[in-house]
Amino acid sequence: MRGGSHVSAVTDVSFDLAAGECLALVGESGCGKSVLASALLGLLPENAETAGSALLGGLDLLTADERTLARSVRGRRVGLVPQSPAAHLTPVRTVRSQLEESLRELAGVRKPALRAAAEQAAERAAFPAGHLDRYPHELSGGLAQRAATALALIGDAPLLLADEPTTGLDRDLVDRTVDELRRHVGDDRALLLITHDLAAAERIADRVAVMYASRVVELTDAPAFFGAPGPRHPYARGLLDALPEREFTPIPGMPPELTALPAGCAFAARCDRADEACAALPGLVAGAACHHPHVNVLESPRA
Ligand SMILES: Nc1ncnc2c1ncn2[C@@H]1O[C@H](COP(=O)(O)OP(=O)(O)OP(=O)(O)O)[C@@H](O)[C@H]1O
Numbered sequence: 001m002r003g004g005s006h007v008s009a010v011t012d013v014s015f016d017l018a019a020g021e022c023l024a025l026v027g028e029s030g031c032g033k034s035v036l037a038s039a040l041l042g043l044l045p046e047n048a049e050t051a052g053s054a055l056l057g058g059l060d061l062l063t064a065d066e067r068t069l070a071r072s073v074r075g076r077r078v079g080l081v082p083q084s085p086a087a088h089l090t091p092v093r094t095v096r097s098q099l100e101e102s103l104r105e106l107a108g109v110r111k112p113a114l115r116a117a118a119e120q121a122a123e124r125a126a127f128p129a130g131h132l133d134r135y136p137h138e139l140s141g142g143l144a145q146r147a148a149t150a151l152a153l154i155g156d157a158p159l160l161l162a163d164e165p166t167t168g169l170d171r172d173l174v175d176r177t178v179d180e181l182r183r184h185v186g187d188d189r190a191l192l193l194i195t196h197d198l199a200a201a202e203r204i205a206d207r208v209a210v211m212y213a214s215r216v217v218e219l220t221d222a223p224a225f226f227g228a229p230g231p232r233h234p235y236a237r238g239l240l241d242a243l244p245e246r247e248f249t250p251i252p253g254m255p256p257e258l259t260a261l262p263a264g265c266a267f268a269a270r271c272d273r274a275d276e277a278c279a280a281l282p283g284l285v286a287g288a289a290c291h292h293p294h295v296n297v298l299e300s301p302r303a
Pocket residue numbers: 001007009027028029030031032033034035036045083258
């Protein structure tokens with residue numbers, strides 16, 4: 001950054017994602033979720049520095065050249081439902097014309113079939129056919145979201161990144177949208193679902209990664225995370241407990257600035273389990289990066 005400060009946006013993150021699998025990436029605003037997605041698309045800002053690798057098949061997405069990324073990766077091998085669809089849609093073209101272009105370029109659909117194919121693509125993302133001739137500025141946030149989802153599904157990319165694809169949608173549309181994403185993944189594509197909507201994550205994810213202050217602090221199977229025995233990391237537990245349908249108690253305090261991360265556990269300042277051990281950085285052990293994870297025992301014997 002100007003002035004010489006560094007933002008640690010994504011640190012030491014490591015995970016794999018198999019075909020047919022959906023990984024939900026959750027964590028509060030500013031923890032690094034979208035920067036991670038941008039890295040996988042080769043869309044990091046000019047001043048970003050990267051280390052490590054992100055392999056899609058044999059291709060390292062972090063070091064691939066722009067030509068490869070533009071011609072064969074974005075849209076074709078890695079699809080994106082962007083976090084701000086209104087900013088990603090082409091402002092001077094109707095939704096119909098953008099869908100038709102994607103169908104032509106990515107799916108090889110030709111003229112007489114294009115119109116029906118565009119309507120079908122819109123329908124998959126619950127975008128109403130009556131609004132297809134609108135320009136992006138004429139769409140509500142929720143409609144722009146659905147247009148972006150329809151566009152992202154067209155390329156049949158083996159890896160789909162969906163960055164908060166359900167913002168601004170009502171519950172039934174949220175369910176319908178994530179179900180469609182899940183259906184699209186099927187057995188041979190992978191989905192990285194970035195979301196603040198834990199109910200949506202629970203609905204379709206196989207595994208959950210919880211990010212805090214640029215690091216993945218918990219990576220675990222979704223049924224164990226949302227059901228019994230529940231999250232192991234105190235932050236992940238706090239996220240779930242903050243839900244209105246659970247305890248409805250917020251996590252006290254604020255996350256640290258990513259320009260000045262502590263040397264040890266970044267959550268320690270907010271954690272009621274913290275002690276002197278937390279001055280050292282915890283590694284991700286058995287799915288949780290914590291010195292004092294919740295242990296997986298049932299609270300009380302079942303009747
Ligand atoms: N171009 C940039 N230059 C400097 N810092 C940036 C840039 N883009 C993002 N950041 C910083 O990187 C950190 C992670 O941002 P990111 O957008 O990945 O968060 P997020 O988890 O997606 O949040 P949200 O849930 O609000 O979308 C933030 O502190 C953000 O301010």
